[in-house]
Amino acid sequence: MKLPNGVRMFLLRACSEALATFSNLCRRKIREENLCPICHPQEETLSHALWSCGVARDVWGQASRHIQKTTTNDPCFNVVWSQMRERLFQPEMEEAGMIKRLLWTRRNDFVHGKAFRHPNSIIQKTEGDLRCFKKAQTKTYVGITRGSTPCEKWKKPSEGKYKLNWDAAIDVSRDLVGIGGIIRDCNGEVLATLRAKRKMILSPFAAEAYALMVAMLFSNEAGILKLMLKGDSLQVVQKLQKLVEDWSIGGLIVEDTRKVLKSFISWSVCHTKRDANMIAHKLAKDALLSDYDLYDLEEIPNCIKQLVAVEAFVTLFKQ
Numbered sequence: 001m002k003l004p005n006g007v008r009m010f011l012l013r014a015c016s017e018a019l020a021t022f023s024n025l026c027r028r029k030i031r032e033e034n035l036c037p038i039c040h041p042q043e044e045t046l047s048h049a050l051w052s053c054g055v056a057r058d059v060w061g062q063a064s065r066h067i068q069k070t071t072t073n074d075p076c077f078n079v080v081w082s083q084m085r086e087r088l089f090q091p092e093m094e095e096a097g098m099i100k101r102l103l104w105t106r107r108n109d110f111v112h113g114k115a116f117r118h119p120n121s122i123i124q125k126t127e128g129d130l131r132c133f134k135k136a137q138t139k140t141y142v143g144i145t146r147g148s149t150p151c152e153k154w155k156k157p158s159e160g161k162y163k164l165n166w167d168a169a170i171d172v173s174r175d176l177v178g179i180g181g182i183i184r185d186c187n188g189e190v191l192a193t194l195r196a197k198r199k200m201i202l203s204p205f206a207a208e209a210y211a212l213m214v215a216m217l218f219s220n221e222a223g224i225l226k227l228m229l230k231g232d233s234l235q236v237v238q239k240l241q242k243l244v245e246d247w248s249i250g251g252l253i254v255e256d257t258r259k260v261l262k263s264f265i266s267w268s269v270c271h272t273k274r275d276a277n278m279i280a281h282k283l284a285k286d287a288l289l290s291d292y293d294l295y296d297l298e299e300i301p302n303c304i305k306q307l308v309a310v311e312a313f314v315t316l317f318k319q
């Protein structure tokens, strides 16, 4: 099966039930309710979200004929996927893999407040992405890596609390804002990461405020309600700490963020140096390169694996 790395990784994680469905979050005691955020009466297992949910069926109903005819109702995603493998040809499996990835992205977008995409647009994007991918395979890309290590020590949150580091990256030439967030527990374990991209023109202050808002909604949705917020924008941190009237876009976003934070059990915010916020920064930069929003649970994205390892090492030996 020839699919983009992101889609392959996604399927791998889906087959090992490593995605943050409400059912999985419930099992990990991060959330209390496991119902599908879209159709409600059903439990949101992965097989439900990617196959049997009514809104997923609408998309599958427009896929290739062989895929449409596949009937399976197994609650385990792995079984659903294996059954498809047995019945479908390679191009159909590639199509199915791509659709599943887009269904998950659409579900996440919906959960995070974006408009719900029409089934047609998913099918069109599947076809377009597969075409682009096949074309791109003939080209070679050169990746640029910059050697960087976090100098300042990252500190663990206290017992029972979680730490959210967030950051924004701006691509001025394309009017894009990249959003990065990472949530870690009191043992320093990575619980979740977020990479999202929005087409908007914002000042650095407003972009930082917006990134915090998205990261905080992500945390709220994951049921993580005891949060220590850490960011490298002094302006955002100070405005969040102390109510000051500010009618700029950034100021208004901070105001909205403060309102949402009221629904948290506890929260605090403090400023951190850029060096200690490198992982969130890297996630924000990486978000600019992706076509999709990426929400990872207990899975460390490749772009930060090295930084996380270095930071764990530094934290361990500089206590």
Ligand SMILES: [Zn+2]
Pocket (backbone or CB within 6 Å): 036, 037, 038, 039, 040, 042, 048, 049, 053, 054, 055
């Ligand atoms: Zn559903």
